[in-house]
Amino acid sequence: MTAPPLARGLLGAGDPSLAAHRAAHGPLPAVPDLAVLAGDLTGRGGAGFPVARKLRGVAEAARAAGTPAVVVGNGGEGEPAAAKDAVLLDRSPHLVLDGLALAARAVGADTVVLAAGRRSLPGLQRAVAERGAPVRLVELTDRFLAGEETALVAAVDGGPPLPRGRAVPVWRRGVQGRPTLVHNVETLARLALLARGGPATTSTLVTRHVPGRHGPVVDVAEVPLTARLGDVLALGDAQAVLVGGYHGSWVPARAAAGLTLTRDGLAPAGAALGAGVLAALPADRCGLRETSAVVSYLAAESAGQCGPCLNGLPRAAAGLELLARPGPHPPGLLADVHRWAGLVVGRGACAHPDGSVRLVTSALRVFADELAAHAAGRCTATSHAPFLPVPAGAR
Numbered sequence: 442m443t444a445p446p447l448a449r450g451l452l453g454a455g456d457p458s459l460a461a462h463r464a465a466h467g468p469l470p471a472v473p474d475l476a477v478l479a480g481d482l483t484g485r486g487g488a489g490f491p492v493a494r495k496l497r498g499v500a501e502a503a504r505a506a507g508t509p510a511v512v513v514g515n516g517g518e519g520e521p522a523a524a525k526d527a528v529l530l531d532r533s534p535h536l537v538l539d540g541l542a543l544a545a546r547a548v549g550a551d552t553v554v555l556a557a558g559r560r561s562l563p564g565l566q567r568a569v570a571e572r573g574a575p576v577r578l579v580e581l582t583d584r585f586l587a588g589e590e591t592a593l594v595a596a597v598d599g600g601p602p603l604p605r606g607r608a609v610p611v612w613r614r615g616v617q618g619r620p621t622l623v624h625n626v627e628t629l630a631r632l633a634l635l636a637r638g639g640p641a642t643t644s645t646l647v648t649r650h651v652p653g654r655h656g657p658v659v660d661v662a663e664v665p666l667t668a669r670l671g672d673v674l675a676l677g678d679a680q681a682v683l684v685g686g687y688h689g690s691w692v693p694a695r696a697a698a699g700l701t702l703t704r705d706g707l708a709p710a711g712a713a714l715g716a717g718v719l720a721a722l723p724a725d726r727c728g729l730r731e732t733s734a735v736v737s738y739l740a741a742e743s744a745g746q747c748g749p750c751l752n753g754l755p756r757a758a759a760g761l762e763l764l765a766r767p768g769p770h771p772p773g774l775l776a777d778v779h780r781w782a783g784l785v786v787g788r789g790a791c792a793h794p795d796g797s798v799r800l801v802t803s804a805l806r807v808f809a810d811e812l813a814a815h816a817a818g819r820c821t822a823t824s825h826a827p828f829l830p831v832p833a834g835a836r
């Protein structure tokens with residue numbers, strides 16, 4: 442892997458102390474207008490929404506409501522294949538806390554929350570104590586949906602971490618019913634670098650999965666967005682690359698190698714950076730079987746509060762599970778899976794069904810030869826050792 446090194450990057454030298462942070466980055470300067478500074482920075486939590494628009498929207502909503510806003514850092518990272526946010530919180534907690542302070546000032550917030558998984562909390566407690574910051578730490582459960590922003594707001598308010606629907610967006614009514622700015626922790630750290638004049642919009646954190654001698658090798662790196670995927674990820678004998686994570690898409694390895702990681706660079710392959718996961722599936726595995734395990738997990742993670750997750754997603758998952766086994770398959774099964782997948786798009790109260798079926802349809806497209814082999818009663822895989830991580834019980 443030849444990910445080019447970046448000067449003054451997000452992951453620092455590995456010392457998470459305030460002294461090391463100040464030595465590397467200096468003091469946090471005052472920023473007259475954070476939205477102007479954010480420029481074309483996009484969020485790194487999955488959807489890639491422009492940061493400046495969100496900052497302005499929350500500030501305006503708070504002014505209109507005559508109430509201070511709330512700022513929440515989203516560091517839960519419920520996606521099993523992602524580790525970039527946990528690594529960032531471990532190595533550079535003060536960049537994230539700087540970003541929260543900047544965001545709070547920019548939107549007129551009097552309440553600042555940082556939500557993260559259990560493993561990240563001890564380090565964050567130390568960092569918050571070191572700088573005496575008025576930041577409330579909230580522990581998030583290790584579930585896929587816990588980081589969805591309406592579920593996150595529910596958890597911060599003390600309820601179960603379940604999506605509540607997008608009818609009233611959290612930037613208008615979020616924590617305690619107040620306008621709430623939710624940003625991924627990498628986005629916040631990028632704001633902290635931008636405030637110091639760093640080139641923070643041109644790189645990204647990725648979690649890479651490549652085959653190793655004793656199973657998949659996983660690491661986190663900061664890479665330029667203009668880098669080619671083949672230079673960022675060791676493709677070796679990979680047959681396909683999962684781009685974006687479990688709400689992402691499969692891309693054939695040959696097509697993936699030349700793509701850059703920008704939005705425009707990935708779009709022609711129907712992919713997006715999403716949660717920053719890049720996984721090179723080795724030639725000896727069955728892409729259908731791998732995808733089926735992930736989609737069964739995703740279907741089980743939903744609380745089934747609305748139709749697409751109650752009906753469509755479990756059906757698509759069950760159909761894919763059958764297709765992932767060498768046939769014979771029931772007549773019309775492939776068409777049924779396509780139909781069930783199509784039926785859920787745009788129908789959920791959150792983006793979970795859309796993201797999940799994006800993965801299904803990309804698998805049916807990219808692993809079409811394997812589908813044909815399964816229909817003929819054969820699987821071409823020579824190893825059934827799991828490659829993509831899914832929590833116990835989903836395989």
Ligand SMILES: Cc1cc2nc3c(=O)[nH]c(=O)nc-3n(C[C@H](O)[C@H](O)[C@H](O)COP(=O)(O)O)c2cc1C
Pocket residue numbers: 483484485486487488489490515516517518519520585586587588589590591623624625626628629791792793
């Ligand atoms: C099912 C689901 C799970 C999500 N999980 C996370 C997560 O773990 N971390 C995260 O930052 N964003 C997650 N998001 C995206 C958030 O809803 C939200 O868009 C993001 O935190 C906003 O931050 P950003 O503007 O900095 O990207 C998830 C979205 C969905 C639909």
Ligand code: SF4
Pocket residue numbers: 586604605606743744745746747748749750751788789790791792793794
């Ligand atoms: S679409 Fe699915 S995950 Fe989202 S709120 Fe509805 S049931 Fe829950």
